[in-house]
Amino acid sequence: xxxxxxxxxxxxxxxxxxxxxxxxxxxxxxxxxxxxxxxxxxxxxxxxxxxxxxxxxxxxxxxxxxxxxxxxxxxxxxxxxxxxxxxxxxxxxxxxxxxxxxxxxxxxxxxxxxxxxxxxxxxxxxxxxxxxxxxxxxxxxxxxxxxxxxxxxxxxxxxxxxxxxxxxxxxxxxxxxxxxxxxxxxxxxxxxxxxxxxxxxxxxxxxxxxxxxxxxxxxx
Amino acid sequence: xxxxxxxxxxxxxxxxxxxxxxxxxxxxxxxxxxxxxxxxxxxxxxxxxxxxxxxxxxxxxxxxxxxxxxxxxxxxxxxxxxxxxxxxxxxxxxxxxxxxxxxxxxxxxxxxxxxxxxxxxxxxxxxxxxxxxxxxxxxxxxxxxxxxxxxxxxxxxxxxxxxxxxxxxxxxxxxxxxxxxxxxxxxxxxxxxxxxxxxxxxxxxxxxxxxxxxxxxxxxxxxxxxxxxxxxxxxxxxxxxxxxxx
Numbered sequence: 386x387x388x389x390x391x392x393x394x395x396x397x398x399x400x401x402x403x404x405x406x407x408x409x410x411x412x413x414x415x416x417x418x419x420x421x422x423x424x425x426x427x428x429x430x431x432x433x434x435x436x437x438x439x440x441x442x443x444x445x446x447x448x449x450x451x452x453x454x455x456x457x458x459x460x461x462x463x464x465x466x467x468x469x470x471x472x473x474x475x476x477x478x479x480x481x482x483x484x485x486x487x488x489x490x491x492x493x494x495x496x497x498x499x500x501x502x503x504x505x506x507x508x509x510x511x512x513x514x515x516x517x518x519x520x521x522x523x524x525x526x527x528x529x530x531x532x533x534x535x536x537x538x539x540x541x542x543x544x545x546x547x548x549x550x551x552x553x554x555x556x557x558x559x560x561x562x563x564x565x566x567x568x569x570x571x572x573x574x575x576x577x578x579x580x581x582x583x584x585x586x587x588x589x590x591x592x593x594x595x596x597x598x599x600x601x602x603x604x605x
Numbered sequence: 606x607x608x609x610x611x612x613x614x615x616x617x618x619x620x621x622x623x624x625x626x627x628x629x630x631x632x633x634x635x636x637x638x639x640x641x642x643x644x645x646x647x648x649x650x651x652x653x654x655x656x657x658x659x660x661x662x663x664x665x666x667x668x669x670x671x672x673x674x675x676x677x678x679x680x681x682x683x684x685x686x687x688x689x690x691x692x693x694x695x696x697x698x699x700x701x702x703x704x705x706x707x708x709x710x711x712x713x714x715x716x717x718x719x720x721x722x723x724x725x726x727x728x729x730x731x732x733x734x735x736x737x738x739x740x741x742x743x744x745x746x747x748x749x750x751x752x753x754x755x756x757x758x759x760x761x762x763x764x765x766x767x768x769x770x771x772x773x774x775x776x777x778x779x780x781x782x783x784x785x786x787x788x789x790x791x792x793x794x795x796x797x798x799x800x801x802x803x804x805x806x807x808x809x810x811x812x813x814x815x816x817x818x819x820x821x822x823x824x825x826x827x828x829x830x831x832x833x834x835x836x837x838x839x840x841x842x843x844x845x846x847x848x849x850x851x
Binding site (some may be wrong): 449452454534541549550554561571574578582 | 688784
């Protein structure tokens with residue numbers, strides 16, 4: 386522990402840490418953004434077509450069961466990307482997060498009260514506009530809850546990518562272990578936790594902005 | 606074709622005998638996982654039952670176990686391994702630490718979720734606190750408790766693979782060796798083994814879950830979820846799930 390000030394005192398180390406942190410943010414948040422879009426599309430499909438629902442839900446369960454290290458290794462074998470390419474980690478995390486989000490999105494869309502959709506239709510909303518401006522916003526609280534879980538788990542899982550040559554804060558663990566040096570490992574754990582906390586706070590703020598009616602306490 | 610080569614590696618008799626063979630590694634992996642989940646259950650189930658039954662400390666517990674979810678598994682494993690002087694015990698400790706939050710959350714949510722009317726009825730019938738806990742709350746909490754155990758097992762199977770990095774002979778070893786010497790069939794073959802083990806273990810626990818959940822709870826669960834669904838459809842406000850699902 387006494388090594389920490391010495392380790393952090395070096396300007397070169399701090400620059401390297403910042404770079405790893407930014408890598409980590411990139412590797413964990415790109416999958417989050419992509420899977421929000423994917424989950425909305427797939428959730429809509431599930432909501433509209435029952436058979437799709439059953440297939441996607443069981444597929445999500447299987448994806449969620451596969452350990453991250455194995456999925457990182459199976460992606461290049463399945464789609465032919467290079468083994469050491471960070472894109473494997475991004476795709477794997479996108480699969481996990483989408484698997485996590487599809488079911489809640491489908492259920493949230495199904496939970497929109499029929500009198501609300503009926504009023505929107507009666508006011509002349511076409512299906513797409515009704516979906517984007519009425520049903521989707523009402524699903525935001527559920528979606529946000531899922532996205533928060535997904536962001537925490539992505540931020541923690543990116544580190545595993547260090548074992549197959551991806552950057553990010555995980556390299557602090559592999560390097561620290563190889564040099565039998567605790568300081569980078571401690572810094573890596575703390576930075577991961579802080580990053581997860583900050584992203585979570587941002588997501589809560591974003592959710593509150595997107596759903597002003599919840600705070601106002603009124604029913605939609 | 607990389608999958609064909611990977612199956613070639615998987616089926617090669619050379620990999621099925623000796624001290625570093627596939628069966629031995631599956632055994633070591635299982636030993637770590639089952640041991641860690643049992644150890645974690647010994648800590649987390651009583652604690653979850655206590656908090657769920659008394660209702661004391663629920664917020665702290667949920668917040669704490671959510672925060673633990675953010676802990677990077679590789680960081681925890683390497684940290685404890687160096688601190689513990691490089692012993693296998695520290696890997697087990699890391700696995701237990703990661704298995705506790707899901708079991709705790711499942712047990713607590715299970716007890717917490719029991720219909721208050723049911724608990725009140727039990728009290729009205731003159732059941733003592735212990736009787737209510739063991740005869741009413743625990744059986745009703747079983748589905749969520751088993752769900753917590755399954756989540757913990759998934760987490761532990763994944764982390765035990767990662768732990769091969771610090772030198773334990775789990776199924777992560779062939780995968781990590783494969784990437785180090787750029788032996789892709791072994792790399793992908795190892796990944797297939799880990800994925801299969803995880804799916805099979807999860808299925809086994811699902812079956813165990815069916816066996817330990819009392820038939821009455823399963824039936825009432827079915828009707829209750831139907832009722833909950835229809836209630837949700839009529840409910841004007843969108844329902845927010847607490848964000849504590851794994």
